[in-house]
Amino acid sequence: xxxxxxxxxxxxxxxxQSRLLVGTGKYKDMEETxxxxxxSGAEIITVAVRRSNLGQxxxxxxxxxxxxxxxxxxxxxxxxxxxxxxxxRTCRLARELLEGHDLVKLEVxxxxxxxxxxxxxxxxxxxxxxxxxxKVMVYxxxxxxxxxxxxxxGCVAVMPLAAPIGSGLGIRNPYNILTIVENANVPIIxxxxxxxxxxxxxxxxxxxxGILMNTAIAAAQKPILMASAMKKAxxxxxxxxxxxxxxxxxxxxxxxxxxxxIF
Amino acid sequence: MKIQVNGASxxxxxxxxxxxxxxxxxxxxxxxxxEVNMEIVPRSxxxxxxxxxxxxxxxxxxxxxx
Numbered sequence: 564x565x566x567x568x569x570x571x572x573x574x575x576x577x578x579x580q581s582r583l584l585v586g587t588g589k590y591k592d593m594e595e596t597x598x599x600x601x602x603s604g605a606e607i608i609t610v611a612v613r614r615s616n617l618g619q620x621x622x623x624x625x626x627x628x629x630x631x632x633x634x635x636x637x638x639x640x641x642x643x644x645x646x647x648x649x650x651x652r653t654c655r656l657a658r659e660l661l662e663g664h665d666l667v668k669l670e671v672x673x674x675x676x677x678x679x680x681x682x683x684x685x686x687x688x689x690x691x692x693x694x695x696x697x698k699v700m701v702y703x704x705x706x707x708x709x710x711x712x713x714x715x716x717g718c719v720a721v722m723p724l725a726a727p728i729g730s731g732l733g734i735r736n737p738y739n740i741l742t743i744v745e746n747a748n749v750p751i752i753x754x755x756x757x758x759x760x761x762x763x764x765x766x767x768x769x770x771x772x773g774i775l776m777n778t779a780i781a782a783a784q785k786p787i788l789m790a791s792a793m794k795k796a797x798x799x800x801x802x803x804x805x806x807x808x809x810x811x812x813x814x815x816x817x818x819x820x821x822x823x824x825i826f
Numbered sequence: 827m828k829i830q831v832n833g834a835s836x837x838x839x840x841x842x843x844x845x846x847x848x849x850x851x852x853x854x855x856x857x858x859x860x861e862v863n864m865e866i867v868p869r870s871x872x873x874x875x876x877x878x879x880x881x882x883x884x885x886x887x888x889x890x891x892x
Contacts, residue, residue: 586892611891614832626888627857660859777892
């Protein structure tokens, strides 16, 4: 669904109607994944790249049969990579896996406890990948200086975290996110940390171009219902941003006229 | 000859190609990507890509992730 008076989200020259990007991890099974994706209305779907199981379960459904590249834009990630070399290698395997598709989500992690990005490695990997022809959507922290640097390297979208991956803590630093959005000439997509619909609405009201999430949907009690809630929250937040909120005032301002009262 | 496939030792006949290996592993027709000694082997060249003793092979596919 297109939000009223809005333009589409454009990433690497491709237009998307949905501003919600979703992951495919942590679901109960492939069917739940499929239904949640459908309810979310997302068009860009992240996947991870891992060793194939050899001979253990030949009938196991393949994720790409459920999340068809004909229907969705597949965004392979570099989750689990802690070095530049591992991240670049994973992206090259993903490009081969997806028959030349070169849109990737780069994340180079620095620490297992926080899953915060290793920024120096992220900058280096982004540079290598951009020069190798990849269209890089990059996971980063909520630092406006680094966000700008990643844009200058040539990333097609910059994706600051709201809070640690899988934490569901919501936007921890709205002023930094706002500064990142104001400075940007590429889409800013909050990646990681939203927990519920209101978190998404807040991110969109700050002017973010989209939100990428996985755990907030997959770990909800009812993932398919949460996928639907997130879709609506992102549309509502986007419309509120475009509408421009009223100024905050400390004291009341009556909505009904004072003139004509009968007393 | 002996090769390493996804971290496990594997015996294959000399002259085994990437295409043969995929068949042996039961991965025919699956959406996968292959790397031999850290270099990508393009799908179009599986038929002529001959493996050698002690090659290290990684075969990957897409799984759920965020």
